[in-house]
Amino acid sequence: MSDLVAALNTLPLVTLGVIASLIAGSAAGIGALPVLVLRRITQRQQDVMLGFSAGVMLAATAFSLLLPGVEAATVLHGHALVGFLVVAAGTLLGAAGLWAVHGALPHEHLVTGPQHVDGRQVKRLWLFVIAITLHNFPEGLAVGVGFGGGNVENGVTLTLGIFLQNLPEGLVVALSMLALGYAPLPAAGIALATGAVESVGGFLGAGMVAVAEPVLPWGLAMAGGAMLFVVSNEIIPETHRNGNATAATFGLTVGFLLMMGLDVGLGVTG
Secondary structure, three states, rough: OOOHHHHOOOHHHHHHHHHHHHHHHHHHHHHHHHOOOOOOHHHHHHHHHHHHHHHHHHHHHHOOOHHHHHHHHHHHHHHHHHHHHHHHHHHEEEEEEEHHHHHOOOOOOOOOOOOOOOHHHHHHHHHHHHHHHHHHHHHHHHHHHHHHOOOOOHHHHHHHHHOOOOOOHHHHHHHHHHHHOOOOHHHHHHHHHHOOOOHHHHHHHHHHHHHHHHHHHHHHHHHHHHHHHHHHHHHHHOOOOOOOHHHHHHHHHHHHHHHHHHHHHHHHHH
């Protein structure tokens, strides 16, 4: 891990943020590959996989965004309470910002979107793609901010966590495309495209922090707030909608613990 960190430290922070967010986003396409041979999975399996994604996102938000944000703000302002208040305000801003975007743009929810082909297929497809884009942008922003502060270990942990949670999400997206009548290869391609938007968030997050280091606590907090909004407003309600709440909750727990283990393990070995 130390050799990897040393090598990554030689790259510009913005470049690191973009590359890392591209890698994380590519997992959506990799996760979609099983649709080339697998035509469907049960609703229960989908809910468990999305619950796992939610758990990873929650742990990433807590351990790799909000806690480092409080530490950075405390150092910057010289007082732990001020550090907490800065991050609390940033978290609320991030959640409110994504809520505002959700209200302004029409979209279909992640799982309960279009299931059957009809005369509104094209319109519904693009509503679905907009929803996935909104879902993935804060993840790329989080990765970019994680590297933008110069903490490479934290950035690597975030990248691995977002990569892991994008794998099952990409499969669910591709399966939804199959339900719309798309062939397996285009379905996997659409899943990959939804993950590619993370590179935009990565560029903005890393660039914002690299230009003005005092922005770091705000960037971490706002990315965390946006991810909390996605988990609570989108993923958890969808996974509990079909009578699989318990299974999805255990999936969330496993995802949270895996991400927590990654954060602790990489922090120790780094």
